Amino acid sequence: MKPPVFEYVRPASLAEALDALASSEDAKVLAGGQSLIPMMNMRLARPGLLVDINHIPELTEIHDNGDTLHLGALVRHYQLETDARIKAAFPLIPEAERLIGHPAIRTRGTIGGSLSHADPAAELPVLAMLGEWNMTVHSRDGGARTIPAEEFFMSYLMTTMGPDELLTRITVPKQLAGASHIREFAVRSGDFALAIAAAMVSLNGDGSIATVRFALGGVGDVPWRNRELESSFVGTMGSDALWRDIGRQAALAIDPVDDMHASAAHRRQLAETLLTESLHRAAEMARERSGR
Amino acid sequence: MAVHESWIGKSLPRVEDRALIQGQGQYVSDIRFDGQWVMALVRSPHAHARITRIDTEAAAALEGVHAVITAKDMEALRRGLPDSTPIAPPALAYDEVFYVGEPVAAVLADSRYLAEDGADLVQVHYEALPVLTSAEQAAKDEVVLHPSVGSNIFDAFHMTSGDGRDALQQADHVIRATLQMGRVSPQPMEPRAIAASYNPADGTLLVYHATQSVHRAQERIAQITGLDKEKVRVIAPEVGGGFGVKNGSYPEEALVTYLAKHFKRPIKWAGDRFEEFLSTSQEREQTHHVELGVKQDGTIIALVDTYYQDNGAYPGGGAMVSRNTARNLPGPYRIPHMHIEGYTVFTNKVAQRPYRGAGRPQGHYIIERMLDRAADELGLDRVDIRTRNLIRPDEFPHRTGTDSVYDSGDYPAAFAELLSLIDVPAFRRRQREARQQGIRLGLGLSNSVEISAGFGFEGVRLTLMDDGRVMLATGATGQGQGHRTALAQIAADALHVSIDRIMVVEGDTARIDKGIGTFGSRTIIMAGNAATMASEGFVEKAKNMAAQLLEAAVDDVVFSDGRFSVQGVPSVSLDWRALAERMAEAGEDPLTHEDAFSSGTPTYGFGSHAAIVRVDENTGETRIERYVIIHDTGKVVNPLLANGQVIGGTVQGLGSALYEEMIFNEDGQPLTTSFLDYRLPGAAESPDIEIHHRDYPAPGNPAGYKGVGEAGIIPSQAIILSAVEDAFSDRRLKLDFAPVTPTRLFQALTRGETE
Amino acid sequence: MPNITLTVNGTQHRLEVDPRWLLADVLREQLNLTGTHLGCEQGVCGACTILLNGRPARSCLTLAVTADGSDIITVEGLAHNGQLHPVQEAFWQEHALQCGFCTPGFLITSVHFLSENPNPTREEIREALSGNLCRCTGYQHIVNAVERASETMRKGATHAVPQD
Known part of the structure; x- marks a missing residue:
């Protein structure tokens, strides 16, 4: 289990990195390497050129932009877990981070790497969908463009980024109202989850739903969210029965498949259970937060 | 009379540790011979196929690669490895491959990186052959894997005690079940490894070997290399766990030692984790068709068991596991009549060989699960049926009917003590109350005899x-x-x-x-x-x-x-x-x-285990809330180390009860070949284990020592399945397969397997 | 081949490395620090865990070349002047290792964990160790050892020399 031969470049600036990416048909970006290196060790990934972006300072920035937070693609998991600005802007990020792998993985792994890897059973893609994050990608020939999360994840381990494009910045809209919660089920602590559910709830003064969002991971090719279903609950009184109902409806709307870790039916039940719990907890926190 | 203090019996920290905690322990992978070549292997991607051609030119031409060896190149590598009957695998497959991971070519290079580059470039052409992945199907011999053996069943035995099967007629009830154990990959943290250096001047071969037996390795290596045994020195430096699977012969042992002598070059192979999953022996996979005859009051009359062991492509040592399973079927219970048939069968998987327990867990799994079944069907308490059938101290020496003569201890007393520690009535109250709040708790109990040495x-x-x-x-x-x-x-x-x-x-x-x-x-x-x-x-x-x-x-x-x-x-x-x-x-x-x-006399240690689990019905997750052991270690040399063995064995067993299973698809492809997919228990999943000693020195050896290494792992699968069933006793859940992973439990709960 | 600088256990090394070489292999084969073990080369088992700029990292998932300029502590760097680190001492006293292969990774993980959480519960310790696999001990004695080390370190007392 040793990586095959590759060309290696270590650009010092974004422009250099984009040049390198444009220069090769089979270039790969090395960020934290926590998914790429295992695949290279198993020789399942054989990039011809490895573009090491770890030494590009501008990709490490965290910037408060008022309504949004800009996170450089190289912001590492442990920073997402501990940075006060991030916690204030989107408290679900540190909460989710504690579920991601183990501390040693979080030392190296990056937000950009995790989103670009597009594992549907990973936490950050689910949060990106839930939080309606925007991905800024750059290429030498195409300049910059912004891809909303719901257009970013294409399929299992595939994004809509082109091969010469680099994810540089993630724009996270601050969570201004309500509260959010994430639950997942993994067989062992730190394992990839069999299913993930994240919910964001804000309530009106009378306890009815002002807004509700929910997203699921591990139940399909890409993280799952259905805005139409969400909006159908707006104005409904929040209650345990409602959370169960939403859980059930979401579980019916997804289309998981059997694999060796879980049957489709098991995943469906997990999604229902986790989402129900997640909504319940988010609503509870939303109520506490609104000061009653 | 000596006035010195006694060292035996003291909980001393180990003399081994000062080096190990500073990273100074030397394992085979840390050995570096000057001028060594490193070996990587080309392994079969097919479970059963004919090799039609191997192209090695591109690999051999690679800079840094010194040699690419196939079985065609060297007659010695086509010979069967030592210590394997009735058929032995060759060091390199030369005509047919019988499991995914079987070595087909060896690449020797300056580094592991380069050796793997070489292995990538070796092209092997295969013609697929029919694949056998189930022992019972293979036992029909529609396809015979090794024609020279004549049948896929390479070991069959019958064992009868008392009136055998006929005794079932004396029973008030006959409980029938088919019980299975999935395949387990032992996975010591250090993968297998071996390094050898030949000195042409004096004709000696120095071998560093991650093995459990240097002398047996020495004999095999002498046979393989044609050297006198006296010319072969085998050293096992620090060995990073063994659990049985670093004992005995493997192709890599033959390749490294033979090639080191052949090329007069030091050669090293340090297997990686993927190789450990593909090529190191596995264990536990058996299917039992069991009948237990009992009286109305739960007294056991007869046990009849026909079982099939999926042994993989070669003997490996599997027949010993199968026979030891039979020996362990009675556990610590009185069974006057038995009829046992065991069939050890070739399939297209990596071979089985003894893994920690080696038949002890399998045998106990059957009797313990059948006692649970009998209690449930007769409306008896699972505790009472055990108490009724446990062998009493006044029955020693007790002949089991399976070649054991139990000699010491007090099984009912240990079990009673366990029950009082657990406080079963209090647990039952707590269980009822919890159930009303939708929380499912379950109690599993298991008694076991650890037969060691002999x-x-x-x-x-x-x-x-x-x-x-x-x-x-x-x-x-x-x-x-x-x-x-x-x-x-x-x-x-x-x-x-x-x-x-x-x-x-x-x-x-x-x-x-x-x-x-x-x-x-x-x-x-x-x-x-x-x-x-x-x-x-x-x-x-x-x-x-x-x-x-x-x-x-x-x-x-x-x-x-x-x-x-x-x-x-x-x-x-x-x-x-x-x-x-x-x-x-x-x-x-x-x-x-x-x-x-x-000594031909084994020792018979004893253990009573209790596990309380908490099961999440919605997710299928089982967590262990409490685990208590009453343990008979015989005369104890170092209680700290003895407890380490018991706890370590128990947790290892919990893995095979809850998580660990090698899954193969219908083509014989192993799908769980990494630590992500094959789940060893971690620190967060493992319980704190309470051990209480009731030590009875063994009468069969001068010092009174008993075995302790396998004690913990014996009850694991039985006790956890028992506890999970108990959590759903109101739904009469029946579990027939270990491990009970979350998804398997979900299936059992939803597929109408409950009544 | 690129030249890199690594400061390992306080000593600076100028090294020429093949870009594809894993940091673990460079430590083991070029610097002869074989205490860092390779258990899975996939980042799961934790045997290769080192401190990289003060935080635990998998040396099997890190290319040496990208670690250029880093400060690294391996298991060989835990003891000072023959004095064992309190975590090492506690592992010894509590019989927290058997075969010892996973131990370097557990030690590094524990040292870092206790620096961030000096007074942990057993449950927190178990969670913190969940990224390191051990096949021998069943973890209980490792948890005992981390608990013991946390007490020693909180007291700030110099640790007792073990009986040997």
């Missing part, structure tokens, strides 16, 4: 070193058990010295001529008794030497408190250091003595 010998050689310390060499080759500490404790007592005066060397054929090895929980029983015996002979020789040096008659020399003195002249005495110095001055050869302990 064959062969183990030797100890003691040598007085120049500084007066004593070197204790043994062929028992530990893999982390702490023998360097425990054997030193035993010898220190016998020689009246502090343990820092004893240096234990295990696993080096140059230090002792004969040995068997460390497996089957045998080392303290065998090498421990040998250490005491050898010490006695060593002291006698030392007395002779002291008499000579002190110019006294031997009969007048007294050994007391670590000193040799002349009776009536207490002022003149020699301790070991002085003896060594005086011997050196006198030009004497170093004092040395070797003795061995042989």
Whole structure:
């Protein structure tokens, strides 16, 4: 289990990195390497050129932009877990981070790497969908463009980024109202989850739903969210029965498949259970937060 | 009488550890010979196929690659490996491959990186053949994998006691079930590894080997290389866990040693985790069709069991596992009549060979699960049916009907103590209350006998070193058990010295001529008794030497408190250091003595285990809330180490009860070939285990030692399935397959498997 | 081949490395620090865990070349002047290792964990160790050891020399 031969470049600036990416048909970006290196060790990934972006300072920035937070693609998991600005802007990020792998993985792994890897059973893609994050990608020939999360994840381990494009910045809209919660089920602590559910709830003064969002991971090719279903609950009184109902409806709307870790039916039940719990907890926190 | 303190019985921290905690332990992967070549293997991607052509030119042309070897190149590599009947795998497959991962070509290069590059470039052409992935299907012999054996069933045996199957007619009820255990991959943290260096000048081969038995390896390597055994030195340095699967022959052993001699180049192979999943032996996979005849009150009348063991493509050592399963079927229970048929069957998977427990967990799984079934069907308490059938102390010696004679302990007393520690009535109340809140708790109980040793010998050689310390060499080759500490404790007592005066060397054929090895929980029983015996002979020789040096008659020399003195002249005495110095001055050869302990009598330790689980009905997750053990270790040398063995074994077993399963698809492809997919229990999933000792010295050996290495793992699968069922007793959940992973439990709960 | 600088256990090394070489292999084969073990080369088992600029990292998932300029502590760097680190001492006293292969990774993980959480519960310790696999001990004695080390370190007392 040793990586095959590759060309290696270590650009010092974004422009250099984009040049390198444009220069090769089979270039790969090395960020934290926590998914790429295992695949290279198993020789399942054989990039011809490895573009090491770890030494590009501008990709490490965290910037408060008022309504949004800009996170450089190289912001590492442990920073997402501990940075006060991030916690204030989107408290679900540190909460989710504690579920991601183990501390040693979080030392190296990056937000950009995790989103670009597009594992549907990973936490950050689910949060990106839930939080309606925007991905800024750059290429030498195409300049910059912004891809909303719901257009970013294409399929299992595939994004809509082109091969010469680099994810540089993630724009996270601050969570201004309500509260959010994430639950997942993994067989062992730190394992990839069999299913993930994240919910964001804000309530009106009378306890009815002002807004509700929910997203699921591990139940399909890409993280799952259905805005139409969400909006159908707006104005409904929040209650345990409602959370169960939403859980059930979401579980019916997804289309998981059997694999060796879980049957489709098991995943469906997990999604229902986790989402129900997640909504319940988010609503509870939303109520506490609104000061009653 | 000696006034020295006793080292035996003390919970001493280990002498091994100072090096290991500083990263100074030397494992085979840390060995580097000057000018060594590193080996990587091309392994079969097919479970069963004919090799039609192998192209090696591109690989051989790669810079840094020194040789690419196939079976065509060297006749010796086509021969069957030693120690395997009725058929042996070759070092390299030359015509047909029988499992995914079977070695087909070897690449020797300057580094592992380059060797893997070479392996990538070797092109092997295959023609797919029909694949067998189920033992019962293979047993029909529609396809016979090894025609020279004649049948896929390569080991079949019948065992009958009492009236056998006919006794079922005496029963009020016959409980029938088909019970299965999935395939387990043992996965020591250090993958298998071997490095060898040949010295053409004197014709010797030095081998560093992650093995559990240096002497057996030495014999095999002599056979493989054609060298005299005396020319082969095998050293097991630190070995990073073994659990049975580093015992015995593998293709890599033959390849590294043969090629090192052939090329006159040091060669090293350190397997990686993927190889450990593909090519290291596995275990546990069996299907049992069981009938248990019981009286209305739960008294066992007869056990009838026909089982199939999916042994993979080669014998491996699987027949021993299968037969040991039969031996363990009665557990600690009285079963007057038995009929057992065991079939060990070839399929297209990697071979099975003994893994920690080696039939003990399988046998106990069957009887414990059947007692649960019988209790449930008869409306009896699962506790009561066990109490009723446990063998009582007044029945010792008890013949089990499966070649065991249980000799010691008090099983009902231990079980009763366990029940009171758990407080079963209080648990039942808590369980009822929790259930009303939607929380499912379950209690699992299991009793087990650990049958250890009972064959062969183990030797100890003691040598007085120049500084007066004593070197204790043994062929028992530990893999982390702490023998360097425990054997030193035993010898220190016998020689009246502090343990820092004893240096234990295990696993080096140059230090002792004969040995068997460390497996089957045998080392303290065998090498421990040998250490005491050898010490006695060593002291006698030392007395002779002291008499000579002190110019006294031997009969007048007294050994007391670590000193040799002349009776009536207490002022003149020699301790070991002085003896060594005086011997050196006198030009004497170093004092040395070797003795061995042989015994055909096994030891019979006992354990009563209880597990309380909490099961999440919605997710299928099982967490262990409490785990209590009453344990009989016999005479204990070092309680800290003994507990380490029991806890470690128990948690390892919990893995195979809850998570660990090798899954193969219908083409025989193993799908769980990484630590992500094959889940060892982690720290967060593992419980704190309470151990209470009730130790009964073994009557069958002088010191009274019993085996302890496999005690913990025996009940694991039985007890957890039992506990999970108990959590759903209102739904009469029945589990027939271990492990009970979340998704399997979900299926059992939703597929109408509950009544 | 690129030249890199690594400061390992306080000593600076100028090294020429093949870009594809894993940091673990460079430590083991070029610097002869074989205490860092390779258990899975996939980042799961934790045997290769080192401190990289003060935080635990998998040396099997890190290319040496990308670690250029880093400060690294391996298991060989835990003891100072022959004095064992309190975590090492506690592992010894509590019989927290058997075969020892996973131990370097557990030690590094524990040292870092206790620096961030000096007074942990057993449950927190178990969670913190969940990224390191051990096949021998069943973890209980490792948890005991981390608990013991946390007490020693909180007291700030110099640790007792073990009986040997």
